[in-house]
Amino acid sequence: MKKTPILSVQGLNVKFSLRGKTLHAIRDVSLDLYKGETLAIVGESGSGKSVLTKTFMGLMDTNGWIDSGSIWYEGKDLAQYKTEKEWLAIRGKEIAMVLQDPMTSLNPLKTIGAQIIEALKLHQHLEGPAAHQRMIETLMDVGIPDPERRAKQYPHEFSGGMRQRVVIAIAIACKPKILICDEPTTALDVTIQAQILHLIRELVRKYDLTTVYITHDLGVVANVADRVAVMYAGDIIEIGESREVFYDARHPYTWALLSSLPQLGVKGEDLFSIKGTPPNLFLEIKGDAFAPRNPHALKIDFEERPPFFDVSPTHKARTWLLDPRAPKVDPPQILQRLRKGEGV
């Protein structure tokens, strides 16, 4: 794949004001999103994965703000955008989003046809028969049978999986360049999940989309992602190609996350679990945010934030363990089972 960044985040800091205190949600994150790739961002709740992608679309809650840094997209710095008018040129048109819960992301009072046409009108200035035709086309693209009839129905007449297809139809109707999927299948059954993932994969090919998946489900990640970014406490701590992160992880947090997969558990024995809790983002974080929970933490982990160390040209991790002076620590044994596909 030729790598041209389509979106480039540089030194992004996002803060929220909550109950008179300031929460540092995104801490100095830099990230390039390459054209045509599928990037998965994994992390636990509160790691900042959703907030990060919301800044690409100006969808942050009103008590949050970009403190510093830039988001470059086609020569423009999205971090400087202030008004809704500016955002409307991006949101939906260039960058579209599929949210977790199809029950709440559709308007229950409008037919689904009308909801797709609404987007087409706004962004593509399509009206009348042209809009109708594009709407039917989109519904066919997302695999909704009998689109003429279904377009006249309301969201409550659709099942969860079908509803998520409608949400995807709205997202792709205006042919965006970037599609952000925020936990698109978390609310769905596994069999429906498999269908939706397959659908998104096909649409990515057909529309030449660049995709960002946000999820905590590592199974989904392994199935869709070209590259994986692992977030912890508002920071990307490891990023690399999918195989590199799954089979050759370097950050102790990534190790811990992978080790706690139930697929790697041995029956009758305890499943690996990460001790402690994630850091309080209201407080200033010194050094490596994972250090207090990290059994391999070095002294420096508590003092200085580790830089990114390159593992390969495409793989880097923020851990002092990769410093040449650090003691050698081997990744947990059980992670080798992932490569063999054991227990899965």
Added chain:
Amino acid sequence: MSEKKELLLSVKDMKVNFGSRRKPFHAVRGVSFDIYKGETFGLVGESGSGKTTIGRAIIRIYEMAGGEVIFKGQKINGKISKELDKEVTRKMQMIFQDPMASLNERAKVDYIVSEGLYNVEKHLTKEQRKEKVDAALSDVGLLPEFASRFPHEFSGGQRQRIGIARALIMQPEFIVADEPISALDVSIRAQVLNLLSELQKKRGLTYLFISHDLSVMRFICDRIAVIHKGLLMELADTETLFRHPLHPYTKALLSAVPMPSPDHRQDGPPLVYDESVHDYSQDQPVWCEIEPGHFVLGNQAELDAYRKIIGEE
């Protein structure tokens, strides 16, 4: 599992209907299975399959339209004596899915955990009750001083522990865990799973574990029953079910689980279960033990085909 299995709970031809009597919706359409003492029995299915309904009917939240539930040799559904009712209430407890929704926001942890005792152990003094609450909290890895706090002061994992403590304080023998970890993050999920199996070892608990997450089920369950549209499709011990699924629905379900390994991707279109593969016009399907401990639903022709598959392996 050892050969000598002691029967704890037996569900016989359970039927549950919702809606009006004239036009009922059949949520559970005749389900039978046994649960043995000390095991973790899994019930897996998609939303709307009836798995939660079965759990709730066992614990007597829902009334059954037919069939019976036998707990320790006694029938516990329908009309039962007051003493038996009390005993069953005590010995069967439930852990709920969403720890954010299942705890009373306006009550302190102390009350939430001890609420059950107010019904069955009225004679307890304040001190005795407090002692029990402290013990239950420390059993689930929480500090006794948490008793004076409100649920909103806790994280999701801690709240689920409170939910478990509430069940434990009754000294139950059988716990229905309805998606107890679905709402939790990966790392917290591992903690709660470990806690559940530790408690099982220590107290010889029996679990009915209801979930849609097959990878978790494989890790924690001894036996798994697959349910689809109110009927059991297949039941077997966990490894048999995962390695040699017979019913096409089980196969579709298992194939849909994404593996956390990029080299084992499912590229092509997913396997979809198509009910029309069964021809039940002439020959009704029956629930049959096709090999010891392995049950499957099928008509005679299908069962013969399954037997052949087993013979070849």
